[in-house]
Amino acid sequence: MKKIAFGICGLGRIGQVHLRHFSKAGEQYELAALCDIDAERARTISTQHGCAGYTAYSEFLRHPGLELVIIANRSLDHARSAEEALVAGRTVLLEKPIGVTVADHALLRDLVARFPGRLFFCHNHRFEPAFANMMAIMASGILGRVHVVKLCKHHGFLRRDDWQMRLDCGGGQLSVWGPHLLDQGLQFLGSPVRRVDSHLRRILTPGDADDHVRILLAGEDGPLVEIEIGNAMAEIGPYCTLIGDRGMLTCNQEQTQLRLRYLDPGFAWGEAVASAGTPGLDYWSSFAAPLPWVEEDRPVTPAVNMWEYVEEAMVGHLHAALRGGVPFPVTSAQALEVVRITELVKRQNPQFAWLS
Numbered sequence: 001m002k003k004i005a006f007g008i009c010g011l012g013r014i015g016q017v018h019l020r021h022f023s024k025a026g027e028q029y030e031l032a033a034l035c036d037i038d039a040e041r042a043r044t045i046s047t048q049h050g051c052a053g054y055t056a057y058s059e060f061l062r063h064p065g066l067e068l069v070i071i072a073n074r075s076l077d078h079a080r081s082a083e084e085a086l087v088a089g090r091t092v093l094l095e096k097p098i099g100v101t102v103a104d105h106a107l108l109r110d111l112v113a114r115f116p117g118r119l120f121f122c123h124n125h126r127f128e129p130a131f132a133n134m135m136a137i138m139a140s141g142i143l144g145r146v147h148v149v150k151l152c153k154h155h156g157f158l159r160r161d162d163w164q165m166r167l168d169c170g171g172g173q174l175s176v177w178g179p180h181l182l183d184q185g186l187q188f189l190g191s192p193v194r195r196v197d198s199h200l201r202r203i204l205t206p207g208d209a210d211d212h213v214r215i216l217l218a219g220e221d222g223p224l225v226e227i228e229i230g231n232a233m234a235e236i237g238p239y240c241t242l243i244g245d246r247g248m249l250t251c252n253q254e255q256t257q258l259r260l261r262y263l264d265p266g267f268a269w270g271e272a273v274a275s276a277g278t279p280g281l282d283y284w285s286s287f288a289a290p291l292p293w294v295e296e297d298r299p300v301t302p303a304v305n306m307w308e309y310v311e312e313a314m315v316g317h318l319h320a321a322l323r324g325g326v327p328f329p330v331t332s333a334q335a336l337e338v339v340r341i342t343e344l345v346k347r348q349n350p351q352f353a354w355l356s
């Protein structure tokens, strides 16, 4: 089977991670060319990898045989870079945030319609093992009906000061971790979003962007989803908590361990009604009878480095989509829904000078 000739635009922190992982899958992909606006960086890295290096994106896109373009430049360029590559006849894997402005989002909707099957979205944290484990446990029913899902990406007192903390560069945690947590949150929700409530703050960063994000998603059905992304967390809480009517699950921030406490599946509550009368003086003693709790600590499986795993999974899924016709797990509709919610959150938080 013909290998997928790939190129990467943007050889920064994440571009180099993609370069390592796509290059490692040498049976499926072959490196064709690299591009970075920084000439020194483009030359050094392309020389190391023995491929063509470009500083001009339009020339890079004309590289002979280039099939897949991975766009990992700055967020503000994403949507337009995707358009240019698609118009040049290339297939695109587009980093998140897939767009920043309302105009970007309109362009993305248009590109999805104009180039079916050629635009893929890098919501790679969909492939986290802990997320898959938790979705499976929720579906198994041992927690009963899950009413609340809390997803928290906590960073320990991170006084981040790069371009990702500047609004004029398209930064802010809503754009940095927001797409990943919204993507997972929508999967947990599993039903159309009915209401979005959000509060964003700037707590610690010397930049002007949001470094604390709270979003509450309510669907037509499914659990309430609470999202919290915090850079100013002096104490780190669990990554995820599921609250069901038969038990609860927590997953640690490192995503290595799940803790479950749920009612024995054989247990059934007796009939009960809530009384309108005045409770007896011994009211609380009726709660003294122990409940048949099952308590479990389950390691997240597979036990892997999550950061490496999400990349490997994405590399594999993309190959299956491009060569095997297997649908890519992150659909365009799902990515565009993340974008729609992000726009709503921005409108709910006009204290930030969002780029329009």
Ligand SMILES: NC(=O)c1ccc[n+]([C@@H]2O[C@H](COP(=O)([O-])OP(=O)(O)OC[C@H]3O[C@@H](n4cnc5c(N)ncnc54)[C@H](O)[C@@H]3O)[C@@H](O)[C@H]2O)c1
Residues within 6 Å of the ligand: 009, 010, 011, 012, 013, 014, 015, 035, 036, 037, 038, 041, 057, 072, 073, 074, 075, 077, 095, 096, 097, 122, 123, 124, 175, 176
């Ligand atoms: N999916 C993920 O897990 C993940 C992780 C980190 C970053 N990201 C996203 O990837 C993007 C890049 O983030 P980063 O942390 O690597 O940034 P970075 O600043 O470290 O790297 C960006 C690179 O792009 C180059 N560049 C800038 N403008 C360019 C242009 N017009 N043409 C070609 N090259 C250009 C820069 O010189 C730099 O090498 C951001 O949008 C970020 O949100 C995604």
